[in-house]
Amino acid sequence: MVPGLEVKFAGGAPVLSDGQVIEGYASLFGRTDQGGDAVQRGAFAASLARLAAKGDKVRMLWQHDPTRPIGVWDEIREDEKGLWVKGRLLPEVAQAREAAALIQAGAIDGLSIGYRTIRAERDQKGRRALAEVELWEVSLVTFPMLPEAKVGRKEADDLREVAAFFAEATAALRGA
Secondary structure, eight states, rough: TTOOEEEOOOOOEOOOOOOOOEEEEETTTTOOOOOSSSEETTHEEEHHHHHHHHTTOEEEEETEEEEEEEEEEEEEOOOEEEEEEEEOTTTHHHHHHHHHHHOOOOOOOOEEEEEEEEEEOOOOTEEEEEEEEEEEEEEEEOOSSSOOOEEEEEOOOHHHHHHHHHHHHHHHHHHO
């Protein structure tokens, strides 16, 4: 972990598909997490614009460990719901192969952001509303801070099996 870097476990139904592609929400706007923070809409915009202007990217890490990059985020954007990400686990990286296996088995099911707070306000209960953050990384994690921060996956192999079954059944019926 980078000293001074904050982490926020958030998201919503990220998907593992095509073997190594991950997509989903790394942060959801307006949801208070277990640490008492809520990210506001637009909090990532300036950071993403600065990164794009420099030709830099947000890193994909394993468990917020800067010594363990496991892939690349190809797309990151804010929409009305939150911070949406799409990227690839790199099969040449052993930890990425392990991460894919753990996601497919349901042992790992969270996304989390690593950031520095630029602007935030506290309410009467001490909760922070994060108005602007400098996004450094989005990690695959074991324990998401928001209950909704779960990794899902497209059941591509299951769907292929069902499709194959129906194709065989159709062929058998046509041949009968």
